[in-house]
Amino acid sequence: MAIVLESLAKIVFMFLLIMGMVPALIWAERKGAAYIQDRTGPNRASIGGVRLAGLVHPIADVLKLVFKEDIAPTHRHRALYALAPWLVMTVAVSTYAVIPFGDYLTIAGKRIPLVVADLQVGLLYVLAVASLGTYGIVLAGWAANNKFTFLGGIRATAQMISYEINMGLAVMGLMLIFGSLRITDIVAGQGGMLFGWLPMWGVVLQPLGFVLFITSVYAETNRNPFDLPEGESEIVAGYHLEYSSLKFALFFMAEYCHMVVGAAMISALYFGGYQVPWLPRPMLEKHAGLLLLIVLVATIAASLLFAVLFMRRVARERGKFGDARDREPKLGAGFWFLVAAAAAGALALRPWEIGPAGAGVFASLFQVGAFVGKVVFFAWLFIWVRWTLPRFRYDQLMRLGWKVMLPLGLANLVVTALVLAAVGSGK
Amino acid sequence: MSFEGLSKESTDKRRTLLESIYLWEVVKGLAVTGRHLIHNIFHTGDMPTMQYPEEKRVYSERFRGRHRLMQREDGTPRCVACQMCSTYCPADCIHITAAESPDPAIEKYPAIFDIDLLRCVYCGLCEEACPCDAIRLDTGIYEIAADSREKFVVDKEFLLHNRTDGTR
Amino acid sequence: MEAFLFFSCGALMLLGGVMMVLQRSAVVAALWLVFAFIAASGVFAALSAPFLAIMQVLVYAGAIMVLFLFVIMMLQGPVLEGERKRLALPMWPAVAIPPVAVLVLVGSWLSRRHAEALPVQPAGFGSPGQVADLLLGRYLLAFELISIVLLVAIIGALALGNRERKLPWS
Numbered sequence: 064m065a066i067v068l069e070s071l072a073k074i075v076f077m078f079l080l081i082m083g084m085v086p087a088l089i090w091a092e093r094k095g096a097a098y099i100q101d102r103t104g105p106n107r108a109s110i111g112g113v114r115l116a117g118l119v120h121p122i123a124d125v126l127k128l129v130f131k132e133d134i135a136p137t138h139r140h141r142a143l144y145a146l147a148p149w150l151v152m153t154v155a156v157s158t159y160a161v162i163p164f165g166d167y168l169t170i171a172g173k174r175i176p177l178v179v180a181d182l183q184v185g186l187l188y189v190l191a192v193a194s195l196g197t198y199g200i201v202l203a204g205w206a207a208n209n210k211f212t213f214l215g216g217i218r219a220t221a222q223m224i225s226y227e228i229n230m231g232l233a234v235m236g237l238m239l240i241f242g243s244l245r246i247t248d249i250v251a252g253q254g255g256m257l258f259g260w261l262p263m264w265g266v267v268l269q270p271l272g273f274v275l276f277i278t279s280v281y282a283e284t285n286r287n288p289f290d291l292p293e294g295e296s297e298i299v300a301g302y303h304l305e306y307s308s309l310k311f312a313l314f315f316m317a318e319y320c321h322m323v324v325g326a327a328m329i330s331a332l333y334f335g336g337y338q339v340p341w342l343p344r345p346m347l348e349k350h351a352g353l354l355l356l357i358v359l360v361a362t363i364a365a366s367l368l369f370a371v372l373f374m375r376r377v378a379r380e381r382g383k384f385g386d387a388r389d390r391e392p393k394l395g396a397g398f399w400f401l402v403a404a405a406a407a408g409a410l411a412l413r414p415w416e417i418g419p420a421g422a423g424v425f426a427s428l429f430q431v432g433a434f435v436g437k438v439v440f441f442a443w444l445f446i447w448v449r450w451t452l453p454r455f456r457y458d459q460l461m462r463l464g465w466k467v468m469l470p471l472g473l474a475n476l477v478v479t480a481l482v483l484a485a486v487g488s489g490k
Numbered sequence: 491m492s493f494e495g496l497s498k499e500s501t502d503k504r505r506t507l508l509e510s511i512y513l514w515e516v517v518k519g520l521a522v523t524g525r526h527l528i529h530n531i532f533h534t535g536d537m538p539t540m541q542y543p544e545e546k547r548v549y550s551e552r553f554r555g556r557h558r559l560m561q562r563e564d565g566t567p568r569c570v571a572c573q574m575c576s577t578y579c580p581a582d583c584i585h586i587t588a589a590e591s592p593d594p595a596i597e598k599y600p601a602i603f604d605i606d607l608l609r610c611v612y613c614g615l616c617e618e619a620c621p622c623d624a625i626r627l628d629t630g631i632y633e634i635a636a637d638s639r640e641k642f643v644v645d646k647e648f649l650l651h652n653r654t655d656g657t658r
Numbered sequence: 659m660e661a662f663l664f665f666s667c668g669a670l671m672l673l674g675g676v677m678m679v680l681q682r683s684a685v686v687a688a689l690w691l692v693f694a695f696i697a698a699s700g701v702f703a704a705l706s707a708p709f710l711a712i713m714q715v716l717v718y719a720g721a722i723m724v725l726f727l728f729v730i731m732m733l734q735g736p737v738l739e740g741e742r743k744r745l746a747l748p749m750w751p752a753v754a755i756p757p758v759a760v761l762v763l764v765g766s767w768l769s770r771r772h773a774e775a776l777p778v779q780p781a782g783f784g785s786p787g788q789v790a791d792l793l794l795g796r797y798l799l800a801f802e803l804i805s806i807v808l809l810v811a812i813i814g815a816l817a818l819g820n821r822e823r824k825l826p827w828s
Contacts, residue, residue: 098530099523103539143686183785187712194720198692201724205685205731213731220728224721244786274513384544447527451519 073179077159080435084442085319086121092446093117099450113391125312133308136207143206148306148313151199155320158192161185162327163247165337165431166344169423177337177431178247185246186238189328190231193283196321197223200285200292200302203314207305215301218457219292222282225464226289230279232472236272236479237265237332250336254343262340265333271475273333275468280329282464284321287449291457326441327434334437337430347429351422354429362406370399554612554627556634557605558652566593567650568624571600575616575625583609584616603646607634625649660704666765667700673761684730688723695719707784 097104204216674694
């Protein structure tokens with residue numbers, strides 16, 4: 064029973080993490096795109112005048128999508144048309160099962176590994192589930208019975224198959240080095256140091272593998288520069304053209320879930336997952352008090368900075384809008400002052416005298432934080448790349464996949480195997 | 491910020507090795523967009539975006555906005571219903587029905603003077619054509635909105651009371 | 659638990675196979691085949707062969723059937739359904755759940771009776787390392803021969819499919 068509860072708690076945590084990141088990513092996509100293009104971006108929707116720099120827009124979006132009419136083509140394949148968005152979403156979410164979001168957490172003497180399912184073949188599981196993701200897109204394209212969605216689906220199949228192979232080849236290099244297909248083993252193996260100062264991350268050991276992997280992940284998630292299945296300049300919106308309302312919302316959410324999966328995979332396999340560079344677990348536990356102090360002081364400093372920025376706006380924007388929005392700077396300043404006060408209050412509890420049990424929990428949470436931070440960075444990288452690079456042409460995509468990346472991946476695998484055989488350190 | 495990525499040289503020159511690897515070019519591209527992003531985060535005021543309903547763009551004095559009909563001193567329309575503007579109008583958006591004026595010094599006056607704002611192309615030819623300077627596009631009003639097509643057909647009374655400051 | 663998984667996945671696999679044969683649309687048939695593959699992967703998992711289970715999904719469902727689907731769709735194109743009367747969408751679970759439930763019940767009944775039928779495997783059985791040892795050790799010759807056969811098949815398909823185009827060796 065305890066194990067069921069434990070797993071359930073982990074599943075819920077992971078699910079909330081993903082679902083919490085989706086609106087944040089939508090916001091980051093819009094706002095980031097706007098700032099990259101010298102625009103202001105969304106800043107209108109507000110709750111009682113509080114706009115949160117546009118963060119209210121995803122909520123407004125959800126409301127809009129929920130209440131929109133569900134328009135569907137008459138000559139669709141009904142069952143498959145309804146199935147496709149769910150398939151896409153299910154596949155997007157189920158990959159998280161094998162990604163460790165932390166090392167372990169010790170509660171009341173019980174050691175809980177922070178991964179939902181620690182599969183022996185976790186790496187292959189990720190590839191397998193990702194390959195099933197094709198079906199949702201293909202079926203959406205086919206079942207809607209529209210030329211453009213169909214073209215999108217066809218493009219998706221060819222693209223996914225081509226890049227899955229590259230993805231597999233890229234991670235095989237890692238498998239050779241760490242001698243395991245278990246993702247927790249791979250992440251744990253990245254905790255060491257190379258030459259005593261360089262973190263032994265996958266990206267250091269397999270730079271070419273990393274480039275191949277990240278490119279394949281971008282192709283697998285159908286994000287720019289590989290978003291040919293959507294290709295709005297050529298095939299309108301590609302596979303999800305005929306979907307509206309909540310079904311479209313599922314596709315939209317699945318795209319961002321895929322992004323989070325991709326970011327989590329990149330950080331787990333090539334950037335040490337939950338490992339904090341130069342701060343291995345024993346160090347974290349030993350200096351927990353000091354680190355906690357640093358975190359709290361940094362929180363106070365950051366929130367005071369935000370509060371000051373809001374205070375500046377209070378004076379500058381007095382009566383600028385003439386409605387509830389004028390309250391926002393004051394509320395923002397108040398909120399950040401409260402955060403600073405809360406952190407200062409926590410400081411009064413003498414956190415540097417944290418006990419060994421507390422130190423363990425703190426170390427676990429710190430590592431989870433490190434993982435989430437890496438995921439957020441790589442998710443942002445997805446957005447950043449999208450608003451930087453133009454889309455590939457289809458023949459270019461195929462040439463890159465088969466004529467450039469496949470030979471490079473094979474060469475990378477062979478060289479890795481040879482080096483490992485020469486060094487003799489392949490476990 | 492300027493368009494630093496663009497150059498006037500021909501783009502079909504042979505690619506160098508570094509360019510054909512493509513990755514370095516990706517990093518350079520990311521640096522360009524990243525620079526814009528960072529700059530805009532810290533200099534939000536530099537962005538050309540206007541918060542439209544609160545802030546409004548100032549147009550030139552010569553901007554052709556919604557039409558107005560000029561009035562005489564006594565408040566009657568200056569228009570003599572000569573049909574010059576509606577004849578000249580390339581979009582055929584002016585509809586005038588003339589009637590005999592009660593004033594003996596004036597031959598006709600417009601009983602009906604309708605303009606379909608949706609058809610109008612704001613070219614200003616009616617202004618040019620008018621012999622009595624009765625129609626002008628100098629109100630500067632560009633917020634022309636309504637919730638039905640019928641409401642875009644404005645009549646004489648509306649046009650006579652269109653003022654340059656946007657009030658009716 | 660393993661026995662239950664084994665028998666119910668086996669039953670679902672049968673269901674997938676039968677439904678595949680009964681379909682009129684090739685695309686739907688291909689999807690039922692995918693369903694059968696995934697159920698087969700469950701059977702492998704129940705037989706404590708996780709590597710094979712994942713490979714079943716990765717290779718058959720994820721790669722081969724996607725290619726099949728690609729070809730079917732290319733040849734068949736977007737398909738119109740007839741004006742046949744169809745079930746309203748909310749009815750689908752009502753139609754789909756009873757047979758699945760019956761199959762799972764049969765599976766659980768069978769597993770109750772044949773729980774001892776599944777052999778207990780030693781630790782590490784079916785791990786990637788062991789599979790690799792077998793494939794690239796004991797059965798190396800057969801493994802390599804099969805890959806040569808596949809290569810020959812590919813070249814043969816190319817040669818047959820490209821009658822008009824001059825191939826380098828013809």
